[in-house]
Amino acid sequence: xxxxRYSPIKIKTAQAHQCTISSRLRILGQLPFFQDLAxxxxxxxxxxFHEQGYHAGDIICLSGDPADHLFVVADGxxxxxxxxxxxxxxxxxxLTPGEFFGSISGLGGDVYPDTAQALSTCCILVINRDxxxxxIRKHPAVSLKVIEIMSRRLQAANERVQLLSTLPVEGRIxxxxxxxxxxxxxxxxxxxxLQVPLSRDDLAGMSGTTTESVSRVMSxxxxxxxxxxxxxxxxxxxxxxxELIAGxxxx
Amino acid sequence: xxxxRYSPIKIKTAQAHQCTISSRLRILGQLPFFQDLAxxxxxxxxxxFHEQGYHAGDIICLSGDPADHLFVVADGxxxxxxxxxxxxxxxxxxLTPGEFFGSISGLGGDVYPDTAQALSTCCILVINRDxxxxxIRKHPAVSLKVIEIMSRRLQAANERVQLLSTLPVEGRIxxxxxxxxxxxxxxxxxxxxLQVPLSRDDLAGMSGTTTESVSRVMSxxxxxxxxxxxxxxxxxxxxxxxELIAGxxxx
DNA sequence: GCACTTAATTGATGCGTGTCATGGAATTGC
DNA sequence: GCAATTCCATGACACGCATCAATTAAGTGC
Numbered sequence: 247x248x249x250x251r252y253s254p255i256k257i258k259t260a261q262a263h264q265c266t267i268s269s270r271l272r273i274l275g276q277l278p279f280f281q282d283l284a285x286x287x288x289x290x291x292x293x294x295f296h297e298q299g300y301h302a303g304d305i306i307c308l309s310g311d312p313a314d315h316l317f318v319v320a321d322g323x324x325x326x327x328x329x330x331x332x333x334x335x336x337x338x339x340x341l342t343p344g345e346f347f348g349s350i351s352g353l354g355g356d357v358y359p360d361t362a363q364a365l366s367t368c369c370i371l372v373i374n375r376d377x378x379x380x381x382i383r384k385h386p387a388v389s390l391k392v393i394e395i396m397s398r399r400l401q402a403a404n405e406r407v408q409l410l411s412t413l414p415v416e417g418r419i420x421x422x423x424x425x426x427x428x429x430x431x432x433x434x435x436x437x438x439x440l441q442v443p444l445s446r447d448d449l450a451g452m453s454g455t456t457t458e459s460v461s462r463v464m465s466x467x468x469x470x471x472x473x474x475x476x477x478x479x480x481x482x483x484x485x486x487x488x489e490l491i492a493g494x495x496x497x
Numbered sequence: 498x499x500x501x502r503y504s505p506i507k508i509k510t511a512q513a514h515q516c517t518i519s520s521r522l523r524i525l526g527q528l529p530f531f532q533d534l535a536x537x538x539x540x541x542x543x544x545x546f547h548e549q550g551y552h553a554g555d556i557i558c559l560s561g562d563p564a565d566h567l568f569v570v571a572d573g574x575x576x577x578x579x580x581x582x583x584x585x586x587x588x589x590x591x592l593t594p595g596e597f598f599g600s601i602s603g604l605g606g607d608v609y610p611d612t613a614q615a616l617s618t619c620c621i622l623v624i625n626r627d628x629x630x631x632x633i634r635k636h637p638a639v640s641l642k643v644i645e646i647m648s649r650r651l652q653a654a655n656e657r658v659q660l661l662s663t664l665p666v667e668g669r670i671x672x673x674x675x676x677x678x679x680x681x682x683x684x685x686x687x688x689x690x691l692q693v694p695l696s697r698d699d700l701a702g703m704s705g706t707t708t709e710s711v712s713r714v715m716s717x718x719x720x721x722x723x724x725x726x727x728x729x730x731x732x733x734x735x736x737x738x739x740e741l742i743a744g745x746x747x748x
Numbered sequence: 749g750c751a752c753t754t755a756a757t758t759g760a761t762g763c764g765t766g767t768c769a770t771g772g773a774a775t776t777g778c
Numbered sequence: 779g780c781a782a783t784t785c786c787a788t789g790a791c792a793c794g795c796a797t798c799a800a801t802t803a804a805g806t807g808c
Binding site for chain 4: 665666706709
Binding site: 328350383386393399401406408 | 579581582583585587589601602610611630633634635637640641643644645647648649650651652654655657658659661662663705706744
């Protein structure tokens with residue numbers, strides 16, 4: 247087995263302090279919910295954010311803590327997770343630049359619903375919750391976008407409930423890999439390389455199973471030529487094959 | 498075993514045509530997202546809805562169909578569900594008067610994400626998707642409420658993912674019953690009676706298991722004095738006991 | 749009241765997967 | 779460089795729970 251022994255992942259991460267004003271404007275302008283804003287409004291909105299840098303492993307916000315900020319990923323990768331009573335980590339989502347998390351809704355005594363942790367060096371834009379509500383009040387277009395995004399996330403969560411309820415481990419992992427490939431996949435000589443540092447543990451947390459089971463399934467997938475994987479990285483090589491396992495096995 | 502052989506559930510259902518203008522106003526006014534509207538605005542908003550009646554079992558909207566309406570439950574019970582490829586029904590949510598479903602977000606080529614089915618005789622208020630977007634544009638307070646509600650739903654969905662990933666069947670069902678009791682429970686001589694017609698199948702669809710497993714667990718719960726149940730109804734008698742099973746067993 | 753239909757229960761069996769345990773491989777620290 | 783650590787792979791085993799099958803109970807229609 248001559249297989250790569252180094253991680254092919256190269257996430258282009260800016261240092262926290264490299265989030266210049268202009269790059270911030272660019273990032274904000276790319277945000278789905280600021281798309282419809284005029285340039286002047288965008289500049290003004292931009293000023294309401296401040297930025298913050300994190301290193302891989304840093305906790306950005308902790309589930310249960312009093313919540314008064316909304317965060318936007320400007321650069322890097324962030325994972326959203328829950329800690330179950332059993333100690334197991336439930337991985338809820340992986341966020342890329344342009345996505346938001348934290349506190350949006352307006353109740354006074356709100357707490358962060360999930361924990362957010364930096365997967366790589368990150369630049370995060372932060373805004374006060376109330377300030378963001380002001381933006382929403384001023385710009386109905388923004389609120390419509392937010393609603394749209396949240397409804398998509400809700401759909402994704404429901405889809406996941408369905409997978410957990412119906413598919414066996416093998417199918418769940420296949421499905422998960424396909425989703426990840428669609429979001430993070432980049433053409434590479436080893437296949438569609440997922441541009442996120444993901445351990446078997448992370449995959450387990452996303453597919454509702456254990457590290458060992460993921461390892462077993464991944465080994466099998468690799469034997470079957472569906473994926474290539476190493477320590478902390480995964481690449482999808484046969485999309486069709488995974489689709490077959492994710493879908494058809496449900497019958 | 499001298500146990501009730503008839504369903505104690507009595508859902509106070511109005512006939513579809515009994516949704517009078519005044520009762521509609523009352524219902525709309527109670528909607529979380531219209532709470533902050535002035536009386537005049539409410540009356541005006543009211544006129545943008547039309548109503549529709551359904552009988553138990555009727556399909557209100559079908560997952561995958563082109564979506565152009567937003568629905569609000571005025572009276573009765575509605576269940577939101579997915580049909581898995583395996584034929585299994587995944588029950589996503591149970592809706593009571595005041596809750597909404599259908600299409601909110603604005604994409605042109607949208608389809609309904611879930612199927613909605615009447616669990617009892619229902620009166621549903623319907624509004625065109627574009628018309629509702631007009632309301633949002635006009636009233637930022639409404640959009641904030643919608644966002645708040647959606648974020649709560651997302652949280653609930655994530656919680657469910659966590660349960661499915663960590664708890665055994667017994668714990669999931671216990672947790673489910675507690676949630677249902679909090680939402681639908683009414684004091685009754687048999688205990689906290691769930692005012693929803695729920696079969697074992699429905700419970701299975703909500704807890705990600707099978708009819709048989711639900712039946713077994715429910716029988717055990719009944720022996721242990723935690724619940725009382727019959728054909729199509731459930732009552733919780735020992736909340737603390739269920740909490741113990743739902744929580745502590747995870748350790 | 750009776751047959752008829754649908755829902756719920758209960759038992760037997762086997763597969764999938766979590767759990768525990770061990771060894772190897774890759775990475776980090778000194 | 780070598781130890782120490784972390785991550786991954788793999789095997790053995792037990793058990794939870796889905797599956798299949800058969801029976802009982804509860805509503806429904808006539």
